Amino acid sequence: MTDTYEAVVVGGGAAGLSAALVLGRARRRTLVVDAGEPRNAPAAHLQGYLTRDGVPPAEFLALGREEIARYGVELVRDRAVDVIRTGSGEFRVTLASGRTASARRLVLATGLADELPTVPGVAERFGRDVLHCPYCHGWEVRDEAFGVLASTPMGVHQALMVSQWSKDVTLFLHQVAEEEVSRDDRRRLAAAGVTVVPGEVAALVVEEDRLTGIRLTDGSAHARSVLFVAPRAVPRNGLFERLGAELRETPFGTYPVVDETGLTSVPGVWAAGNAAGFAEQVVNAASAGYRAAATLNGELLLADLDAVSRRD
Numbered sequence: 001m002t003d004t005y006e007a008v009v010v011g012g013g014a015a016g017l018s019a020a021l022v023l024g025r026a027r028r029r030t031l032v033v034d035a036g037e038p039r040n041a042p043a044a045h046l047q048g049y050l051t052r053d054g055v056p057p058a059e060f061l062a063l064g065r066e067e068i069a070r071y072g073v074e075l076v077r078d079r080a081v082d083v084i085r086t087g088s089g090e091f092r093v094t095l096a097s098g099r100t101a102s103a104r105r106l107v108l109a110t111g112l113a114d115e116l117p118t119v120p121g122v123a124e125r126f127g128r129d130v131l132h133c134p135y136c137h138g139w140e141v142r143d144e145a146f147g148v149l150a151s152t153p154m155g156v157h158q159a160l161m162v163s164q165w166s167k168d169v170t171l172f173l174h175q176v177a178e179e180e181v182s183r184d185d186r187r188r189l190a191a192a193g194v195t196v197v198p199g200e201v202a203a204l205v206v207e208e209d210r211l212t213g214i215r216l217t218d219g220s221a222h223a224r225s226v227l228f229v230a231p232r233a234v235p236r237n238g239l240f241e242r243l244g245a246e247l248r249e250t251p252f253g254t255y256p257v258v259d260e261t262g263l264t265s266v267p268g269v270w271a272a273g274n275a276a277g278f279a280e281q282v283v284n285a286a287s288a289g290y291r292a293a294a295t296l297n298g299e300l301l302l303a304d305l306d307a308v309s310r311r312d
Contacts, residue, residue, distance in 0.1 A: 002100040005031045007296060008093050010080045010239060011109030013038045014282045015273025017064035018289030019107045019296075024071025026297040031101055032068065033093070035079040039111050039274060040282065042127025047136050049283045060282070080110075083239050091268065104268070105296045108239055109289060111274040112253065114231035117151050117174075121204030121211075122229060129211040130204075130227045135281065138165035147214050147224035148194075149201060150176045154230060154251070156185045162228050163192040170195045170222060172214060197222065233278045243269060252278035262292040270296060 007023050009016045012034025023030040040046060040057045047053055052060060065075060082094040083106070093101045114132070116123050122130050131137045146169045148159040159171040171194050173181070178198050181189075189196060197216075205213035205221055215221045233253040240247065246257040246265035255277055262270040270292035273285035280288065 002092065002102045003031070004102045005029045005074075006103065006300060007031075007105045007107065007293075008033065008091070008101050008103035009107045009109060010093070011107075011111055011273070011275065012036070012061065012065070012075060013109060013111055013273060013285065014060070014064070015111075015275070015280070015285035015289035015292075016107065016109035017061065017068060018286040019109065019270075019272060019293040020068045020073045020075075020289075021064070021071070022290050022293035023297060024068050024073040026293075028297060028300070030068075030073045031103070032073060032075040033078050033080045033095060033101075034075055036077055037111075037113075039114065043136065044127065045140075046282050047139065048281060049286075057282075080239060083242055085243065085266075089268075104300060106269045107262075107272055107289070107292050107296065108264075108269065109272045109275050109285070110236040110239060112236060112278070113234045115234050116231050117149060117229055119149065119174075119201050119203060121206060122149075122227075125204065125206070125211060125227075126229075129225065130229060132229055132231055133281075134162045134165050134228070138162065141226045142166060144168070144225045145223060146170070147172055147222070147227040149214075149227060149229045150174050151230055151232075152176065153180050153185075156181060156189065158228055158230055159194050160188055160192055163194055166226075167193055169193070170197055170214075170224065172201050172216075172222075173198045174201045233274075235275065235278075240264065240266075240269075240271070240275075245269065250278070260291075261295040262288055263295065268299075 006028040007030045009020050009032045020032045045054045079096040091103045142165045146166045148171045163169050199216045202217045203215050213221045213223045235253045240256045243266045247254050256264045256271045272288040272292045274280050
């Protein structure tokens with residue numbers, strides 16, 4: 001048995017809940033499918049979201065779920081495992097539970113996963129004193145002793161960025177050869193006062209549940225209280241691929257090609273939040289979900305009016 005909706009939103013993070021809120025308020029019968037895997041789950045607080053600065057991510061999402069429920073939006077804790085376009089032009093979404101849902105339009109806010117460097121201790125401390133985004137966490141650790149772990153030459157850029165929040169920054173080249181650091185990069189690092197340490201990092205030094213240093217494979221240790229890393233983004237593209245959406249390669253993963261509203265190359269399918277790009281913060285994701293839903297609603301309205309006018 002297939003339940004029928006005007007819109008199905010896949011993903012219950014900021015982008016998906018924002019889209020669902022707009023659709024519910026527009027009186028659209030909407031289903032949100034939430035697998036419960038928010039990207040920012042390791043973080044204690046979300047930052048930089050006006051009026052919600054410092055709110056724990058779990059609390060933020062709980063508030064969002066309460067809000068969409070007021071407008072009759074249905075939310076299920078499940079995973080969308082398949083989607084097809086039917087002969088009628090609608091979409092049939094299959095969930096891991098075996099349930100299916102039919103929708104006239106889709107918002108895919110499936111997000112991405114962060115694949116962390118395989119240095120012992122990094123995964124265990126991620127979101128605490130191992131961080132990735134200075135805009136998310138820089139203020140909270142300002143003026144501490146920063147380390148930056150370079151998995152690629154882009155680590156230079158990260159070291160330069162975090163120097164805005166601390167003047168005590170050490171760039172550990174780790175998997176980057178010294179010759180891969182350009183003359184311009186070295187000039188900027190010197191201007192920012194960033195110390196560059198060659199050699200591979202072996203492990204983090206943790207004492208009394210606090211990061212205290214970085215140990216290299218040569219046995220040397222460097223006192224640091226914060227480590228910035230650059231996770232490899234792994235977009236959750238499965239549903240886009242099943243629908244045949246056009247994808248684009250970027251330095252930060254493969255994402256669907258979208259227009260300014262988030263509409264993909266598949267008519268009737270929008271991407272929002274980190275499903276559409278690596279750098280979407282929570283506030284950006286919420287905005288993208290709002291924009292996609294408003295566009296979706298307008299498209300449905302015109303389609304229905306056109307259908308009525310043709311009958312007349």
